[in-house]
Amino acid sequence: MKIKSLFGAATAVLLGSIGVASADVTLTIESWRNDDLSIWQEKIIPAFEAENPGIKVVFAPTAPAQYNSALNAKLEAGTAGDLITCRPFDGSLSLYKAGHLGEVGDLDNMKNFGAVAKSGWSTDDGSAIFCVPMASVIHGFIYNKDAFKEVGVSVPTTVDGFFSTLEKIKQDGSYVPLSMGVADQWEAATMGYANIGVNYWKGEEGRQAVIAGDMKLTHPDWVAPYAQLAKWGPYMGDGYEAQSYPDSQNMFTLGRAAIYPAGSWEISGFNAQADFEMGAFRVPVQAAGDECYISDHVDIALGMNKATKNPEAARTFLNWVGSAEFADLYANSLPGFFSLSDHNVNMTDPLAQDFVSWRGECNSSIRPYHQILSRGTPNLANEYWVTSANVIRGSMTPEEAAAHMQKGLASWYAPQQ
Amino acid sequence: MTSHRRPIRWHIGIFLAPAVLVYSAFMIFPLFGTLQLSLFTTSEQQTSFVGFDNFRVLFGDPRWSGAFWNALVNNVWFFVIHMLVQNPLGILIAAVLSNPKLRLRGFYRSAIFLPTIMSFVIVGFAWKLILSPLWGIAPDMLKAVGLKFLFAPYLGKEEYALTTLALISVWQYVGIPMMLIYAALLSIPQEVIEAGEVEGVTGFSAFWKIKLPLILPAIGIISILTFVGNFNAFDLVYAAQGALAGPNYATDILGTFLYRTFFGFQMQLGDPNMGAAVAMIMFLIILTGVCIYLFGIQMRMTRYQL
Secondary structure, eight states: OHHHHHHHHHHHHHHHHHHHHTTOEEEEEEESOGGGHHHIIIIIHHHHHHHSTTEEEEEEEOOHHHHHHHHHHHHHHTOOOSEEEEOSTHHHHHHHHTTOBOOOTTSGGGGGBOHHHHHTTBOTTSOOBOEEEEEEEEEEEEEEHHHHHHHTOOOOOBHHHHHHHHHHHHHHOSSEEEOOOSSSSHHIIIIIIHHHHHHHHTTHHHHHHHHHTSSOTTSHHHHHHHHHHHTTGGGBOTTGGGOOHHHHHHHHHTTOEEEEEEEGGGHHHHHHHOOSOEEEEOOOBSSTTOOOEEEEEEEEEEEEBTTOSOHHHHHHHHHHHTSHHHHHHHHHHSTTOEEOBSSOOOOOOHHHHHHHHHHHHSEEEOOTTSSSTTSSSSOHHHHHHHHHHHHHHTSSOHHHHHHHHHHHHHTTOGGGO | OOSOOOOOOHHHHHHHHHHHHHHIIIIIHHHHHHHHHTTEEEETTEEEEOTTHHHHHHHHSHHHHHHHHHHHHHHHHHHHHIIIIIHHHHHHHHHHHTOTTOTTHHHHHHHHHGGGGSOHHHHHHHHHHHTOTTTOHHHHHHHHTTOGGGOOOGGGOTTTHHHHHHHHHHHHHTHHHHHHHHHHHHTSOHHHHHHHHHTTOOHHHHIIIIIHHHHHHHHHHHHHHHHHHHHTOOHHHHHHHTTTTSSTTTTOOHHHHHHHHHHEETTEEOOHHHHHHHHHHHHHHHHHHHHIIIIIIGGGOOOOOO
């Protein structure tokens, strides 16, 4: 990683000098996605440069763990790149408030993004937008098609169907029904609670109501996902209490489990590891025909350094990030990271297609504890990790967990007091 | 009174200077820096002096104090396991190893000491794998001897996880008390033992009545080292269970609590001021423990000139 970022920096210097020599404008992109360096250099940047002669772009990533602090230091010192890759919510909001990020809401192509896509990079009241959304991750379930065929079950669409499918797989005995553990705790909240919960609290409607203080976390809509999680335990593998995240991934890709509660970021890894056919199904609804919701979580965006010397070129690039061409390039280079724009992106990966098809059928919502609600102490996101894992293990009842969450939130969040 | 004035003994100061300078720069100065940090608070990028308010929150706010007391109680249990298992076991192994009739002594000594020099990351990871319900060898080994029912996902159960981690730590560090006691046992002159034999004190009672009193100072030192080490512990829990010290904070000790407070975790931002307050309390706990030992026990301990 260090070598890569060094390499990136070296290229930046090199290309920068070429840029000056030919009087072109050079834009430097700050990013934590050093895994994507080659995709940017070989696919995305050449496509942009071909269309926009006179603008050179350099992708200069930093190691993910150092990104936030390195970026802050560079912004303070005035040495940061022209374009800044934005973390969702408070990470970027604080940069905007400190005057480091310019507004981008007036770009032409911002019209291609919906409200949820913009929410990750807007001020709390939504009046200013400071990054162009790039990609999100979608939650659902990945399943082993061979296993489903062998046991003779079909893809469930309702919660009852989901549990009867799990029961049949368990009765059959050749597969572990659900490949998830609670040792690392975060899967319980991310792929458990937030994944299945959107159908209960009706996505954005419930999430916004909690932020506004109109709904409490003890409301039945927020207790019901816990109640469903409480029934997951018996269908998880032996000793799931000590099963870690990589354990679950391996268990599924080795073909020992039938269903994997997933985030779409698993797609490329699973494609490489598993030698059986995989499919994906979305979160089952309570009753057949109910309106459906999915957890479609905003993850990454691109903004403009307010101190850039080339604001016009930077805005040109950002506008291009909102275009159909970029959406297509990005989504197909990184299956599992879906474009947040409304463009119809043609994806070649069948599993990624499964995931993204739900957007047409259901309403998207982000994880409930990311915007605003995780600003205080106790931290709502961390608390959801712990309580969701507790509920699955049975050391907390759904009601106790919800009461605990509400008490924690109310202790610092004024609208809930 | 003599009129003769002693010359100023410069050499004392010069000889002390390097140690004093290094110790001040790396220990005393940061200690006061931490204390200073704990008296401030930061909000909206503004730092302001709040006196002992961070400590009031730490002990007064039910959430903070709940987490703190949980970590402290867990830490005490962690220490108790070490005192009850690691140190007696170390003494026992040392006593066995000091028996000149035992063959392959050097091999046992090295084998038992070896884990001590291993990285906690390796130890944490290896034990996690051994105890893994999916791929671990522990369930299979227990099955082979018909004791499968004894197996549980120990690291994932609230009631076992902390004890399991403490025992892993004991496994790793039992070599230290063993080596110290072993050295102390070897330094007991043969004449003393022989004199005991003449008086009819042999075998087990020779250990109890002659050797044990003679190695008590070493046991004292080991106890205090264990105390300081345990209340500063962090690495094994972090490597095996992560910073959230799951399940449900059952393995949260002061070190992991400090880490989460100071550096933050995931979406929780770090709070260096509150973290410094936790660090000060840890320092005071360790200081108190060491003082109790120093003034309450060590100064009253009978020493024998050998």
